Amino acid sequence: xxxxxxxxxxxxAGRVVIELRPDLAPKHVARIKELAREGFYDGLAFHRxxxxxxxxxxxxxxxxxxxxxxxxxxxxxxxxxxRGTCSMARAMDPNSADSQFFICFxxxxxxxxxxxxxxxxxxxxxxxxxxxxxxxxxxxxxDPDKIxxxxxxxDAQAA
Numbered sequence: 001x002x003x004x005x006x007x008x009x010x011x012x013a014g015r016v017v018i019e020l021r022p023d024l025a026p027k028h029v030a031r032i033k034e035l036a037r038e039g040f041y042d043g044l045a046f047h048r049x050x051x052x053x054x055x056x057x058x059x060x061x062x063x064x065x066x067x068x069x070x071x072x073x074x075x076x077x078x079x080x081x082x083r084g085t086c087s088m089a090r091a092m093d094p095n096s097a098d099s100q101f102f103i104c105f106x107x108x109x110x111x112x113x114x115x116x117x118x119x120x121x122x123x124x125x126x127x128x129x130x131x132x133x134x135x136x137x138x139x140x141x142x143d144p145d146k147i148x149x150x151x152x153x154x155d156a157q158a159a
Contacts, residue, residue: 005029006153007036007119011131012145016124017153018086025075025118028088028097032118033152035068035099041150046131048102050139055131056089056102057147064089067098074116081111084121084128103128 005020022029035041041057047064048056059066074094081087085104088097097116105128121128134141 001153003154004152007032008149008151008153008156009124010148010150011127012148013127013130014124016127017122018119019122020119021079021117024077024079025088025116027072028075028116028118031068031070031072031099032101036150036152037155039149040068040099041147043146043148045141045144045146047134047141047144048139049131049134049141049144051133052106053108053139054102054104055128056100056139058089058100060099062144064100067100070098071095072097072116075118076113076115077117078113079117081108081115081117083107084125085117086119086121087111088116088118090115105129 007018009016020029044057045062046055046057047059047062081104083104083106087102089100089102090097132141132145
């Protein structure tokens with residue numbers, strides 16, 4: 001395992017291990033690692049969680065409108081959105097991804113080539129499955145589960 005390209009996403013239910021894909025999305029991977037190293041994601045909510053689809057987090061405002069303030073250019077690829085895929089959320093503008101991301105609970109191939117895939121859950125998907133689901137069509141979550149910590153594995157190993 002390449003610890004420099006692995007994330008440890010600690011959730012209330014346990015640790016999720018994410019293999020980063022700099023081969024697919026080098027700018028997104030670099031930015032996520034930078035934010036993780038700053039502790040940006042720690043304590044942020046999974047504010048939008050839709051059963052059978054995905055869990056979305058990474059918004060400091062917690063309502064889907066916030067970010068880190070740095071937009072990223074799209075790095076779309078042919079990599080499929082399947083169970084465990086980690087991809088960037090964005091607005092209508094393809095180059096509007098910032099800090100928000102989602103993890104697919106199930107295959108979502110209709111998203112292929114329209115969102116930037118940057119990683120895949122390789123261990124602990126059961127902890128992703130345990131994230132509290134939202135209500136309604138948009139999946140807003142009341143009293144949402146939060147990220148305990150998100151760390152680059154190389155840093156976590158050194159600590």
